[in-house]
Amino acid sequence: MKKKTKVMTKAIIAGSVILTCSLLLMASGCSSESDEAAAIKVGKSLKMMQYQVQVADIETEIEDISKEQEAKLKVQEAYKPFLTEKGYIAFVANRQSGIASQYARKNKLNTQVKKIKFENMEQDNMEKDTFSFRYSIDIELSPSELTSSRGHSVVTKTGHMTIVKEDNEWKVLKDLDNGFLADE
Template sequence: MKKQSKTMTKAVVVGTLVLTCSLLFMASGCSTRSDEAAAIKVGESLKKMQYEIQVADIGTTVEDRIKKQEEFKPFLTEQGYVAFATNRQSAIASGYAMKNKLNMKVKHIEFENMNQDNMEKDTFSFRYSIDLELSPSELTSSKGTSVVTRTGHMSVVKQDDEWKVLKDLDNGFIADE
């Protein structure tokens, strides 16, 4: 009777261990998907802020541009913000909109996870594609709208329990386009 009790106890311990490991494995998978979704969300927010532009709302003074540039800070790491500002990523899109008197709106954005096994923990690398709707502003008599697609690559990292963009290599608008 004692031998059967020991065998049963071992079976319960092994079963509990297997169940615990399975639950931990499932939780880590869910956590990874949840982290990926949060990283994508910050990337989408950055791109929408960058590319959703109403010509009438574009400021014309240096102070207006500085204020607009500051709005990107919450989505970027310090290093990411310096690169974003240096590359004039927000200014190029609004400059294009103003020059061509076009409003911009993000119609669709898609992120593709490019993570590899050797990536650091709490880091995602994405390729992305954005469909932008360009429509005439009230400053022009043009009527038609068009959709253009832009692509890029983005690295998003977890910093102080928040996801932030470290690097955004945007193949977006070129000033003379």
């Protein structure tokens, strides 16, 4: 009876060790997947915010330069939660916050993101808590109420984005979006 109890205790301990190790391995595997998913979510949110534009939402007549500047600053501030400080400075300097809205306003076309796809480049030299992605975005261009045009079209553009973990949050460090609508 004592022998059976010892064998049973050893089996329970061994089973517990195996179960604990399995759970730890699964958790570490899941965390990297969830980190990648969280990083992609930030990248998608930034691009959706940037390229979902309704012409009706843009002020078509601006009374004076100071109001236009205030509006631009307000729009730029809205992007801050998605970007690192360095990323934000580059984003503003490259005027990325206004690319789609200027295009929409000029052409009287609404832009709507139809599909975003991120591909992890999984580079060997990447630092911890950093992801590098290639992405493609399908953007539907449709006429607004300010134009008589009726045609719809879809453009696909590509880019590259680096997303890092900063203060326990995923943020975009670099976004190179190949000119996007500016070249249309």
